[in-house]
Amino acid sequence: MSDAVSERMVELEIRMAHQEALCQDLNDVVIRQQQEIDRLQLQVEGLRLRLVELMERQSPGAQLPEPPPPHY
Structure with missing residues (x-):
């Protein structure tokens, strides 16, 4: 092989x-973000259940207030 072709091969x-390392780094970020999303979803669900429980204690027969329409 000529030197020019050899240099191009090395450069490629x-x-x-570098591309493989970048892909792995991005994959690691996505994995961490998904773990954080999962953790936050569990936390929100726990808070939602706690809110329902507290509201039921304050007024056992009352239902939760109707949420505002989406355009609010």
Whole structure:
């Protein structure tokens, strides 16, 4: 192989290695974000259940207030 072709091959291999590292880094970020989303969803659900329980204690027969329409 000529030197020019050899240099291009090395450059492409270096670029590919950087791309693979970048993809792995991005994948790690996505995994951490999904774990955080899962944790926050559990936390919100726990708070929702607690709110329902507290509201039932204050007025056992009353229902939760109707949420405002989406355009609010």
